[in-house]
Amino acid sequence: MLDILQQYWLMLLVGQYPNGPLGGLAMTLILAVCGLSLSFPLAILLAVARTSPYRWVARISGYTVNMIRGMPLLMLIFWAYFVLPKVTGHSISGFWTLVCALVVYESAYLSEVIRAGIEAIPKGQIEASRSLGVGYWTTLRKVILPQALFNVLPGMTSQFVSTIKETSLGYVISVNELTFAANQINNMVLTQPLQVFGILAIMYFIVCFSLSRAVGWLDRKIRRVRQMSPA
Amino acid sequence: MLESVYLWQLLNGMATTLTLFSVAWVMAFSLAMVLVVVRTLNLRICRWIVDAFVEYHRNVPLMVQVLFWYFGMPELLPEGFRSWLYAHNAELSLAAIALALGSSAYIAEDIRSGLRAIPGTQFEAARALGSSYLQTMRYVIVPQALRISTGPLISRALLLFKNTSVAMAIGVVELTYQAREIENETYRTFETFGAATVLYLCGSFLIMLIGMRIQARFALNRGAGHA
Amino acid sequence: MIKFDKVNKWYGDHHVLTDIDLHVRKGEVMVVCGPSGSGKSTMIRTINRLEEIQKGTILVDGQDIHAKGVNLNHLRGGIGFVFQQFNLFPHMSVLQNIMYSPVHVRKQGKQETRDLAMSLLERVGLAHKAEAYPGSLSGGQQQRVAIARALALKPPVMLFDEPTSALDPEMVGEVLQVMKALARDGMTMVCVTHEMGFAREVADRVVFMDAGQIIEVAAPDEFFGNPRHPRAQKFLADVRAH
Amino acid sequence: MIKFDKVNKWYGDHHVLTDIDLHVRKGEVMVVCGPSGSGKSTMIRTINRLEEIQKGTILVDGQDIHAKGVNLNHLRGGIGFVFQQFNLFPHMSVLQNIMYSPVHVRKQGKQETRDLAMSLLERVGLAHKAEAYPGSLSGGQQQRVAIARALALKPPVMLFDEPTSALDPEMVGEVLQVMKALARDGMTMVCVTHEMGFAREVADRVVFMDAGQIIEVAAPDEFFGNPRHPRAQKFLADVRAH
Amino acid sequence: DQLADIAARGTLVCGTLGTSQPFSFQDAATRTLVGYDVDVCKLVADKLGVGVEYKLLSVAARVPELNESRVDILAANLGHSPARAEQIAFSHAYYVSPQKLLVREDSGLETVEQVNGRRVGATKGSSSEREVKRILDKSSVIGYADSSATYLALQQKKIDAQVASELVLVRLLLQSPPTAPVAIVREPVFMEYWGLGMRKDEPAFVARVNEILDEAEQDGTAAALFEKWFGAETPYKLERSFKIAPIAE
Ligand SMILES: Nc1ncnc2c1ncn2[C@@H]1O[C@H](COP(=O)(O)OP(=O)(O)OP(=O)(O)O)[C@@H](O)[C@H]1O
Ligand SMILES: Nc1ncnc2c1ncn2[C@@H]1O[C@H](COP(=O)(O)OP(=O)(O)OP(=O)(O)O)[C@@H](O)[C@H]1O
Ligand SMILES: [Mg+2]
Numbered sequence A: 001m002l003d004i005l006q007q008y009w010l011m012l013l014v015g016q017y018p019n020g021p022l023g024g025l026a027m028t029l030i031l032a033v034c035g036l037s038l039s040f041p042l043a044i045l046l047a048v049a050r051t052s053p054y055r056w057v058a059r060i061s062g063y064t065v066n067m068i069r070g071m072p073l074l075m076l077i078f079w080a081y082f083v084l085p086k087v088t089g090h091s092i093s094g095f096w097t098l099v100c101a102l103v104v105y106e107s108a109y110l111s112e113v114i115r116a117g118i119e120a121i122p123k124g125q126i127e128a129s130r131s132l133g134v135g136y137w138t139t140l141r142k143v144i145l146p147q148a149l150f151n152v153l154p155g156m157t158s159q160f161v162s163t164i165k166e167t168s169l170g171y172v173i174s175v176n177e178l179t180f181a182a183n184q185i186n187n188m189v190l191t192q193p194l195q196v197f198g199i200l201a202i203m204y205f206i207v208c209f210s211l212s213r214a215v216g217w218l219d220r221k222i223r224r225v226r227q228m229s230p231a
Numbered sequence B: 001m002l003e004s005v006y007l008w009q010l011l012n013g014m015a016t017t018l019t020l021f022s023v024a025w026v027m028a029f030s031l032a033m034v035l036v037v038v039r040t041l042n043l044r045i046c047r048w049i050v051d052a053f054v055e056y057h058r059n060v061p062l063m064v065q066v067l068f069w070y071f072g073m074p075e076l077l078p079e080g081f082r083s084w085l086y087a088h089n090a091e092l093s094l095a096a097i098a099l100a101l102g103s104s105a106y107i108a109e110d111i112r113s114g115l116r117a118i119p120g121t122q123f124e125a126a127r128a129l130g131s132s133y134l135q136t137m138r139y140v141i142v143p144q145a146l147r148i149s150t151g152p153l154i155s156r157a158l159l160l161f162k163n164t165s166v167a168m169a170i171g172v173v174e175l176t177y178q179a180r181e182i183e184n185e186t187y188r189t190f191e192t193f194g195a196a197t198v199l200y201l202c203g204s205f206l207i208m209l210i211g212m213r214i215q216a217r218f219a220l221n222r223g224a225g226h227a
Numbered sequence C, D: 001m002i003k004f005d006k007v008n009k010w011y012g013d014h015h016v017l018t019d020i021d022l023h024v025r026k027g028e029v030m031v032v033c034g035p036s037g038s039g040k041s042t043m044i045r046t047i048n049r050l051e052e053i054q055k056g057t058i059l060v061d062g063q064d065i066h067a068k069g070v071n072l073n074h075l076r077g078g079i080g081f082v083f084q085q086f087n088l089f090p091h092m093s094v095l096q097n098i099m100y101s102p103v104h105v106r107k108q109g110k111q112e113t114r115d116l117a118m119s120l121l122e123r124v125g126l127a128h129k130a131e132a133y134p135g136s137l138s139g140g141q142q143q144r145v146a147i148a149r150a151l152a153l154k155p156p157v158m159l160f161d162e163p164t165s166a167l168d169p170e171m172v173g174e175v176l177q178v179m180k181a182l183a184r185d186g187m188t189m190v191c192v193t194h195e196m197g198f199a200r201e202v203a204d205r206v207v208f209m210d211a212g213q214i215i216e217v218a219a220p221d222e223f224f225g226n227p228r229h230p231r232a233q234k235f236l237a238d239v240r241a242h
Numbered sequence E: 001d002q003l004a005d006i007a008a009r010g011t012l013v014c015g016t017l018g019t020s021q022p023f024s025f026q027d028a029a030t031r032t033l034v035g036y037d038v039d040v041c042k043l044v045a046d047k048l049g050v051g052v053e054y055k056l057l058s059v060a061a062r063v064p065e066l067n068e069s070r071v072d073i074l075a076a077n078l079g080h081s082p083a084r085a086e087q088i089a090f091s092h093a094y095y096v097s098p099q100k101l102l103v104r105e106d107s108g109l110e111t112v113e114q115v116n117g118r119r120v121g122a123t124k125g126s127s128s129e130r131e132v133k134r135i136l137d138k139s140s141v142i143g144y145a146d147s148s149a150t151y152l153a154l155q156q157k158k159i160d161a162q163v164a165s166e167l168v169l170v171r172l173l174l175q176s177p178p179t180a181p182v183a184i185v186r187e188p189v190f191m192e193y194w195g196l197g198m199r200k201d202e203p204a205f206v207a208r209v210n211e212i213l214d215e216a217e218q219d220g221t222a223a224a225l226f227e228k229w230f231g232a233e234t235p236y237k238l239e240r241s242f243k244i245a246p247i248a249e
């Protein structure tokens, strides 16, 4: 295991860079960050639509979310790979294809988490804000979302973690990320797949686990500041 | 569209996917229950073990877990049992185990948050009536926790159903495997993946429908105004 | 100041407000009581349109609140509302809670608003808690902050829906004291409450509701001393029995 | 029946019960009152070991409840406990709630238990709600079911921890009525409550607690009419103020 | 017409796998794309007088990418079969791959016929998997994610034989630890003819590519390329047993 690591660590970290395209762990992280930062606002929008007082808005967004939830990400990536260029008229790189598929998929899941948070806000909170003369959108922005998002922080974290893990499906469309790099190494080493995938597992674990821990720490800190009971 | 041979092949794959899903779900659910109970025992060592189990499964990609179970685990088994296993569809059973373990970590967490949503006073009320710890868990706490966590559990079932596709990495001939096979044989990529997508959607909607039924049947009316 | 004219409201088939006629004058303190489910909360909530009505009109300050073109947020800004469950925003400090509506509705400057908020906190006796979060306050303190928050837009009318019934008995006093001070300063108030002592001391009139109707309107001495309607007699007997 | 002897309890450094000595006789109704945080709940909960104590002994029916080999479930089965928040099981119907302890603790037959449960429901006036779920009942009704549930094992002692303080004022009456009937039937009862009327009518003695100590034990007329201790005087004044 | 488009663009877009040694893979030292397929693409581009641009494709994406016109030509382990030939046009065979069996040395298996009836592993979705199912009709064939997974399954006795191209098997044989020796069954199971893939509606382009390949065969360039990647200097030490020629249906 150590000899593999010694020989290929650069490839695992950055892929062919700087002689070729960036890849490996660096690419995985870039993908995850792009996927997350784009799906987050979209998920909020979807969640707000699903809790909207307009029945049809709620219904349409509900169908959309369930449709996406019913499809394996693999299939979604596949369709994005071929449909996106048709729609936009431009050829689109594997990287952006994967980002788009991830964003669509993750915002559906994330929106479910956020919706649960919004629905759990006591009605009195909304009434209190509205009775002070504050409008719907400001109430949403200043009262509902801050509380809802904070309350579902653990749920969102595990969604973030699965996004990181799901970038690994990028290898199907040859996006040069961590799993792809590991596959390449595996093809070169050929006879030690367990060791190669062991290294892969450890790398994912370190990244994901530190993320969860960091968010947990943040959560406790905010609770302390707000003098709320620990969750 | 696709000739009937291929369609038949896809349906075959779907059958395997469903088998894998149901077996893994039952195992995952039972194991999750054990995890939850062990975790509530409040022994430092138990909590530590369960937490490690959960963290491992949550932070390592499923694919890697499946590979580990197929290639790593059987090496620890005695020779005789191992060859028996390989002769009896080891791929399917080991994939089911890997999937079940992975899901059980999540299910256990879902149930645990369901447990936390039950006011502690419910526990006290049952104990004050003279029922034992186990009775209280069995008749009062767990039924409520399950009702509270139906929503997350349905999502979990859905994810498990879709995740069965990683089993193809170790040669389980399920839906995605079959689709790839047909695609490779005919190069008719769109038709094949289109049909597979439709099949997956059907399965998912079926699970959602059943879930909604269960949810409607067991909805917990905790009453207006009283937390 | 507030005028109900033949106000009716239904939840589906359920007739919760029937022909409500009522006139609350400027500076008047009106206490509303009646059995549970009689429609007290519903009635008081219609005044700032937290509940919609199906028939009749409600005038606030001479304006029909259901007229076309009424700015709902502006209307609500002019009516303070205090809830049974306090409903403070747990993610904001006490000061931020109070500054919330001036900043977001009136777009007032931060510094000026802060001064106003501090003076309101002074008034409810909680200036030392400005930086605390609601989670660390007792029920009575939370309700006093909620009153300060409702006062932040300087509304000419205050509505209270059972402001003390979620409180431990000994915290009731501190909240009532703040309310009494408000009444003495000439605030127009409508209070749903079962606190007889408070009603006797500061109410100008008491309204008794039952099954969605106003059954009796009388001065407190008269109402408590000599209720005319048998339902009111029974209710008073019930409340006093224990 | 129940005897406290130099009972002490700490939460960490916090001394919540200090040298409690008390004797509740068979058939006696004892009311416990005192300011919030004075340890009333803690004290009553030690009787069926919902709270553990660190020093002293508690005898129930002559038996030390902390003796080795005491069957905790058996002990608790012989003591009915009614909570402030009702704590009915929301996933069971009213009937199932009441049948819970006879079926699971005493392993009684279903049919026989059902008859018992129905007669208990009759007694609290809710026979027509047997199939309803707790979520659909009013607070008063829920508390009456909770009392019936606590009676299902025919306990010789009943403990009540503020059974009416989560209720709307007019539902208080219906619950107190059930409790009064119980008292009249000769049940041994310990009630934490602020309901003066109830205390005057049925209590044999009133216990006043403050800061974890029993400060005064007296007959209700004496206690309400002429409290000896200044803390008790202040407390009564506070409660009556509004 | 595609030839004109390529000329206008000045580059030939060549789809290749990037994960298949020694056809198309990242060189570990320089971490650049090299291999037999890569060189063949380069050859075609040079003869067309244009530059070459490589596009890495996954196995599932190669044919759609071609038919969607996102690449001009595929050099991506495309084994010929009649069903596949309905979807894309194949060039002349530029590589012929004998598909053989790898067995554990202690298993005593020596002929293809002996293996028939045993558990056989193959790379999932490969053409060898499909063909071996037809030829070894008594065996159960299990597909794994890649050849190293299949090899591991063989070592762990999950399967009795691994079917793959001779090339892959030679590499596996060379890297096998001496403690667990394996052997290649001499007789091939079948021969697979690899062609470059092009769109069916571009006959002129197909004809031009075939012309280029034939030329390369005649002037020895093709043989030199084979020597470079598979010959005596390489770990594989293969003999060139084929000539570039049309694939028989
Ligand atoms: N959202 C609703 N949907 C249907 N019925 C409702 C709703 N809100 C209230 N009601 C019904 O309207 C009636 C009046 O309710 P309201 O809350 O105004 O009573 P109340 O006098 O404030 O009672 P309480 O003293 O318990 O607060 C009740 O019968 C109640 O069941
Ligand atoms: N689990 C606990 N951990 C630490 N301190 C506690 C705990 N439960 C109660 N206390 C403290 O013990 C003291 C007595 O509490 P207890 O609930 O018995 O008071 P009470 O008289 O019942 O008050 P109330 O009228 O509010 O119900 C209080 O100071 C309280 O803060
Ligand atoms: Mg109300």
Ligand SMILES: [Mg+2]
Pocket: D040, D041, D042, D161, D162
């Ligand atoms: Mg208490």
